[in-house]
Amino acid sequence: MVKRIEIAGFGGPEQMILAERPDPRPGADEILIRHHAIGVNYIDTYHRSGLYPIPLPSGIGLEAAGVIEAVGASVTDLKEGDRVGYCSGPIGAYAERHVIKANRAIRLPERISYEDAAASMLKGLTVQYLIRQIYPVAAGETVLFHAAAGGVGLIACQWLAALGATVIGTVGSESKAEAAKAAGCAHVIRYDIEDVPARVLEITNGAKLPVVFDGVGKTTWPMSLDSLRRRGLLVSFGNASGPVENVNLGVLAAKGSLFVTRPTLFDYTATAEALNSAADDFFGTLLDGSVKLNIHATYPLADAATAHRDLEARKTSGSLLLKP
Ligand SMILES: NC(=O)c1ccc[n+]([C@@H]2O[C@H](COP(=O)([O-])OP(=O)(O)OC[C@H]3O[C@@H](n4cnc5c(N)ncnc54)[C@H](OP(=O)(O)O)[C@@H]3O)[C@@H](O)[C@H]2O)c1
Structure with missing residues (x-):
């Protein structure tokens, strides 16, 4: 069984309930990831509130980092045990394990921890397309x-x-x-x-x-x-x-x-090539020290509602994580 946060109706943080579901299995072009750290992003609050409507009931969350536990039959470039992260759908990252398309996985450089990856991929790739693609700042x-x-x-x-x-x-x-x-x-x-x-x-x-x-x-x-x-x-x-x-x-x-x-991140990272090239550019700034991450707080997965409350109350500075 896998523990995951679900929402059955749009509304405040109290809509997020911890559920237990049967283990997910990857389809042919998918991978199953066991999460070590989960990223909290402002977009998650829009999904929860209904500002960006999603089909309900639903999981929530778009970003996590961890270890591959299983790969689908047609996946050749990733294997069990690989360290990866992601910052795109399907929605449902607030979970112990989650299945994503193999071509949305980002390989983590050795020197980047699961925590740093989950704290920064969605935000960092957003910054990448904003300041390097939409308006390349000189x-x-x-x-x-x-x-x-x-x-x-x-x-x-x-x-x-x-x-x-x-x-x-x-x-x-x-x-x-x-x-x-x-x-x-x-x-x-x-x-x-x-x-x-x-x-x-x-x-x-x-x-x-x-x-x-x-x-x-x-x-x-x-x-x-x-x-x-x-x-x-x-x-x-x-x-x-x-x-x-x-x-x-x-x-x-x-x-x-x-x-x-x-703009939205997803339109600037729609192909695996675009995703990986933005990730390489962003990880480069972490590896050369020009960007240092500030992880404001880490909450237990079951306490996702508190993370949302703090984020929406403008109490936080930097990234928020959930720990499965
Ligand atoms: N389009 C995309 O591709 C994309 C991708 C990622 C993120 N985003 C957007 O980027 C923004 C930042 O995301 P984030 O996850 O890093 O969140 P965040 O910046 O850590 O949190 C939002 C911040 O907005 C400021 N704010 C101003 N008025 C606010 C209000 N009425 N209520 C709440 N906050 C208010 C607050 O800072 P002060 O207290 O300093 O005012 C608050 O800390 C969000 O709007 C998110 O949706 C867009």
């Missing part, structure tokens, strides 16, 4: 990254700084401002109490920014647009404060012929 550029002390944010700021960019990070508290500075932000703005576009104007001597990375969504949308220079790009990649809705496209013209994209 040395000397000034860019803004919202929620700089979050899980995605701390990885992004360190990587951007290592690329030679000047990073402006926004945060919602003084302790998070310290974390953002330690992660390489040259400037930190308290978006809860400061006027972000005014500070951006001042920092950039009136030039404003070529790109803003915004995973906060509803509350930061107006300040993100107002921080961009003519023909700048807003990369709106998340909804931590709620989704951006009812957008009048004319606002992009009025504010300087701006560009907006609303």
Whole structure:
């Protein structure tokens, strides 16, 4: 039998119940992984709340790292005992064991622990496509990254700084401002109490920014647009404060012929080649020390609800893990 967290209805963290199910078996092109560490991501809260509707009842979670326990008949490039991780569907990573398609597995470099992998694959590959594929950030550029002390944010700021960019990070508290500075932000703005576009104007001597990375969504949308220079790009990649809705496209013209994209990780890692090349690029930053991970807390699998409560209450800085 395998213990896993399931949801039967959309709603708050209390919807997540620990269930016991028969052992899953891999199909021909699948692998069964015994998890050592499970990653908690903001998207899991959207699946739980119903913001991103999924068929119910369902497992929950998209990211874990562990050891292969069984491989399907047509899997040739992976074997029992291999160390792997993943950060994609099928949903159901909050579990002791889980079956995924073999071509979604990421081989873990020897020097990367299961904990570090589960704390960083989904977030790190997201940063990879944001700053290396959507808008390849060059040395000397000034860019803004919202929620700089979050899980995605701390990885992004360190990587951007290592690329030679000047990073402006926004945060919602003084302790998070310290974390953002330690992660390489040259400037930190308290978006809860400061006027972000005014500070951006001042920092950039009136030039404003070529790109803003915004995973906060509803509350930061107006300040993100107002921080961009003519023909700048807003990369709106998340909804931590709620989704951006009812957008009048004319606002992009009025504010300087701006560009907006609303991307997801899965479209940038759709093939095994794209997935592995993004993973190699990201793991390189861990292995050469330019990105250091901050694991804020590790919760028992059965206590996934507390992890969600802490994440949604903005209490956390860095990554959260579940231990099966
Ligand atoms: N599109 C993609 O491919 C993709 C992939 C991965 C993640 N994401 C998105 O990236 C964002 C960050 O993900 P994460 O897992 O690393 O989470 P996180 O950044 O660790 O947590 C979210 C942070 O957002 C900030 N925030 C601002 N307003 C908030 C509000 N009303 N409620 C809750 N938080 C608020 C908080 O930081 P402060 O306290 O400093 O304000 C909070 O810590 C999420 O929106 C997620 O959905 C998107």
